[in-house]
Amino acid sequence: MSTDTSFVARSHEENWLPVLELAVEEVFEIMLGCRVKPMAQSEHKPNGEFTAMIGLAGALCGILTVCCDAKTAGEIAKTMLGDTADSKAEVADALGEMCNMIAGNFKNKLAGTDERCMLSVPTVISGGEYSFHSMAEGNSVETVLLFKDAPITIRLQLQS
Amino acid sequence: MDKIRALIVDDSSVMRKIVERSLRQAGIELEKVVEASNGAEALTALHDNVVDLILCDINMPVMDGLEFVREVAKLESVKNVPIVMITTEGSESHVVQALSAGARGYIRKPFTPDQVKEHVLPVLGRKP
Numbered sequence: 001m002s003t004d005t006s007f008v009a010r011s012h013e014e015n016w017l018p019v020l021e022l023a024v025e026e027v028f029e030i031m032l033g034c035r036v037k038p039m040a041q042s043e044h045k046p047n048g049e050f051t052a053m054i055g056l057a058g059a060l061c062g063i064l065t066v067c068c069d070a071k072t073a074g075e076i077a078k079t080m081l082g083d084t085a086d087s088k089a090e091v092a093d094a095l096g097e098m099c100n101m102i103a104g105n106f107k108n109k110l111a112g113t114d115e116r117c118m119l120s121v122p123t124v125i126s127g128g129e130y131s132f133h134s135m136a137e138g139n140s141v142e143t144v145l146l147f148k149d150a151p152i153t154i155r156l157q158l159q160s
Numbered sequence: 161m162d163k164i165r166a167l168i169v170d171d172s173s174v175m176r177k178i179v180e181r182s183l184r185q186a187g188i189e190l191e192k193v194v195e196a197s198n199g200a201e202a203l204t205a206l207h208d209n210v211v212d213l214i215l216c217d218i219n220m221p222v223m224d225g226l227e228f229v230r231e232v233a234k235l236e237s238v239k240n241v242p243i244v245m246i247t248t249e250g251s252e253s254h255v256v257q258a259l260s261a262g263a264r265g266y267i268r269k270p271f272t273p274d275q276v277k278e279h280v281l282p283v284l285g286r287k288p
Contacts, residue, residue: 080178100172115251121221
């Protein structure tokens with residue numbers, strides 16, 4: 001039986017976070033043309049009116065979520081599409097695609113893992129009145145960034 | 161340069177618009193753009209439309225991009241239409257599977273218009 005040392009070495013959450021942050025920064029820079037940096041989480045907590053989520057299965061099993069307020073989700077869609085983005089469906093679609101690209105970029109950075117990890121299609125929840133219960137209890141890493149002065153939380157929960 | 165007819169296959173309407181915009185930014189003039197949200201819809205679209213280029217995602221509901229490419233390869237009337245995958249799936253095995261199935265190019269999301277230019281123009285027989 002072979003052991004993938006690169007995967008084992010990344011099994012602690014402190015090792016996942018820089019990879020996640022880099023994946024997020026690249027997606028924002030390439031798709032939205034803006035540089036974002038992680039912020040201190042205690043300073044900023046977004047109003048979670050839009051939550052995009054995507055499942056990971058295989059070598060990595062869990063869920064990645066991107067959470068922000070409605071205005072910020074709208075700004076993301078407008079930056080991606082120009083002023084033509086106006087419907088709620090299009091805003092949700094844009095946030096779902098950002099989540100999809102962050103998850104894909106994250107797993108593609110993990111040598112030996114990307115081949116054995118699958119992504120679901122994204123799901124987007126609008127409205128903040130819900131409780132989130134993931135079955136993927138285990139390591140969890142979170143980064144908060146500012147986009148046009150508004151916080152966005154990206155959270156990765158992985159099954160142990 | 162001649163205008164082309166493109167089929168863009170992605171379950172995200174936002175991404176379909178971004179791909180179309182990237183084609184225009186790459187200097188490709190579009191006579192017509194046909195959209196489909198999964199492989200099955202794309203096969204129907206190919207039945208009803210003549211296209212010169214197909215850009216296709218991999219992870220889609222109903223019929224994914226790899227299955228779509230395999231189906232296109234079986235169809236005499238469209239099997240020579242160049243297909244470029246545009247997807248978040250970046251693993252070597254996905255690239256190999258796509259190219260083996262008949263795709264001519266592979267672009268990983270997130271992508272820049274320059275990457276679209278670099279990968280799409282050659283399959284249209286043009287210099288990037």
